[in-house]
Amino acid sequence: MDGNERERSELQKVLEGAGERPDRSLVITRRTFLHKSLLGGAAGAAAYGWFPLINTLDLALGAQQGFKFAWISDNHLYPKDVNTRFVDKAVRAVKELQAMKPAADFLIHGGDLAQLGDPVELDLGNQILSEVKIKKVYIPGEHDWYLDMGAKWTKLFGPSNWTFDHKGVRFVGLDTVSRGPDYWTAKKMSPKERMGHMATLDGSVAGAWAGVGRDQLEWLNKTLSSWKKDAPVVVFSHNPLYEYYPPWNFWVRDWREVNEVLKPFTNVTNIHGHTHQVLYNELGKMRSIGMLATSWPWPYAPRGVPALTKCMVRADPGDHFDGVGWSQLTLTAANKVENEYVMWRKDVLAEAAVDSGCADNINQEAHPRIADQEWPYYGAYK
């Protein structure tokens, strides 16, 4: 049994306690939902011919009034003169969000607004998001942070973690990116080199950077201590709060401790970015939903895709708007909440194995890269 398998069997043991399931008020459906407000009116389908780019979520909360909020993340903006494609998609996401009727109560931006943490990229993102007129909250992604260690991001968007209560739900924004171990000082890396390694998903230099950290765990524990154990909690994080695929930081390294803090609560939903793909998992009493990116889809990892995930269709590299999208949770007559992923392409979830982004991985041995494992570093990021 290799290290990864050992880790995974521990994940099962620790997080999937006997007979424990999350609250059944949330299910994922196979249907694709087209936002009716965008199809109607003068603008019509022509103006919004593709439906990228925002994730909207409805929560039904027992006797409380239901409501809706939106998620946008993983825009990976370059300066405008380098890549207009990603800018276009971010702009569309914002336009669609503004067109929502009824309006969402707030927008959560889930990180990776920028590609290389460049102030030009962050300013561009901030300018695009300034068109959103509803309340906005932000958590950082690693691409936003490691050029200047969050200085510009914090200046624009404020603290990297926070909490607020809204219509009976406690929302928590976690910072899972800023507490990476120092891989740069000993090697005397420039800020650009540091950022370059962090921006390489399959790089080996930045290591297991995704984590919540002792101090933030204490803060989370304190934040939730006054909250009723059966009242809903929604935790936003850039990375998933469980172990999916550590080599790409599709996890937080301290998921055991996070689980310890969240375990007493019976209605916890984690909504995360970073993975750029349809993901669904249940861990004890917590459910976890991965959001789509506006920029590009990551392939499913060679191992570790949660068994409860219904994989999305293999993305077509010839179509810039395939594999990206948004998501809506809708209150049903049975007082259940349904999560529906929305993409420009109607086939969101694979029906046939040959089309599945996971089944496609069956005959595939993948290996870590080599060129960044040597020091002095061979080539790049000077």
Add this chain to the structure above:
Amino acid sequence: MKTARYGFVALGAFLSLAMISQALAHKAKHTPEQLKAFEEVFMEQVRMGDLLFHGDEATQKKLNVQLTKTGMACAMCHPFGTDNHPAEFPKFQEQIGQFATLRDMINWCIEKPNEGVKIDPDSPAMKALEAYMYWSARGTKLDPGRH
């Protein structure tokens, strides 16, 4: 004169032996040093391909190629070389609309998603990219033609 003739004969004999030894290279017993040298030649290509695949500008400059104009690098859609599926080529490639080799597909990706400049299929950059892709996928079963 005689000495010179013997000299030519000796040189001829030496060259013949060298040619025979070259022709029978795979029959000769390899030293560990030779095997290491062979591997180094390959791994050098892999390293170069890795850097190209991950968007390294210095390597692109050195090989006089421009694999992207959008900032995108191959690895951004293919971390660890996933979804490259080099073992499935050649095959009918849907995006290209015809029977394609891995090199055809590499060039398609450079030209379309990356919006870079197509490279010579026999160029050092192509060989390095190919080396990295095969190396990343080592252990995968050959399955040519699979969609």
